[in-house]
Amino acid sequence: MSLGGDDFLTKPIDPKHLISTIHNRGRRARSLLALMIRDSLTGLFNHTHTLHLLDQEIVRARQKDQQLCFAMIDIDYFKKVNDTFGHPIGDRVLRSLSMFLKQRLRKTDHIGRYGGEEFAIILPDTRESDARNVLNEIRERFSELLQPAGDREFNVTFSCGVAAWKGDTSQALCERADKALYRSKAEGRNCVTAAGD
Numbered sequence: 001m002s003l004g005g006d007d008f009l010t011k012p013i014d015p016k017h018l019i020s021t022i023h024n025r026g027r028r029a030r031s032l033l034a035l036m037i038r039d040s041l042t043g044l045f046n047h048t049h050t051l052h053l054l055d056q057e058i059v060r061a062r063q064k065d066q067q068l069c070f071a072m073i074d075i076d077y078f079k080k081v082n083d084t085f086g087h088p089i090g091d092r093v094l095r096s097l098s099m100f101l102k103q104r105l106r107k108t109d110h111i112g113r114y115g116g117e118e119f120a121i122i123l124p125d126t127r128e129s130d131a132r133n134v135l136n137e138i139r140e141r142f143s144e145l146l147q148p149a150g151d152r153e154f155n156v157t158f159s160c161g162v163a164a165w166k167g168d169t170s171q172a173l174c175e176r177a178d179k180a181l182y183r184s185k186a187e188g189r190n191c192v193t194a195a196g197d
Contacts, residue, residue, distance in 0.1 A: 071135055078116070
């Protein structure tokens with residue numbers, strides 16, 4: 001045990017003890033994996049795992065000759081939310097958007113917290129126009145949601161950039177979605193811009 005072992009079985013091995021040990025190890029492995037690939041605040045995939053999933057989906061899209069879209073979301077004026085209402089309210093806004101996205105996107109879509117107030121979404125088997133329409137609908141509904149802050153309430157909006165995979169690398173796809181996101185910000189925020197527009 002001093003060399004790193006965390007369990008031992010004595011012979012003859014009791015089958016019930018063996019099964020219990022295997023179940024415990026499996027449970028611990030799943031817990032460790034969740035800690036490694038999930039963002040602790042939102043429960044979404046973290047930045048590294050999101051990019052790993054994007055690489056996997058690109059391989060799948062190439063094999064099955066399917067469409068694929070990648071979207072980046074940035075909460076508008078998030079620093080102002082933190083400065084005005086405090087970081088706990090800012091954290092609540094991040095959790096609120098992550099829950100909103102989970103409820104409104106498909107089980108086959110992958111949602112990740114890209115960093116700070118940025119989110120990334122992988123939409124397999126989806127055309128750019130369809131991805132833009134779905135995310136625009138989510139954007140409109142989310143902007144109507146009242147965010148509580150003590151005795152006050154406020155609204156939050158987000159900007160979004162969407163790019164369709166065109167046989168390029170995951171890095172190139174991310175860069176195109178990021179450029180589309182910055183176009184959304186330049187055009188006044190609270191909108192969804194597709195890279196192909």
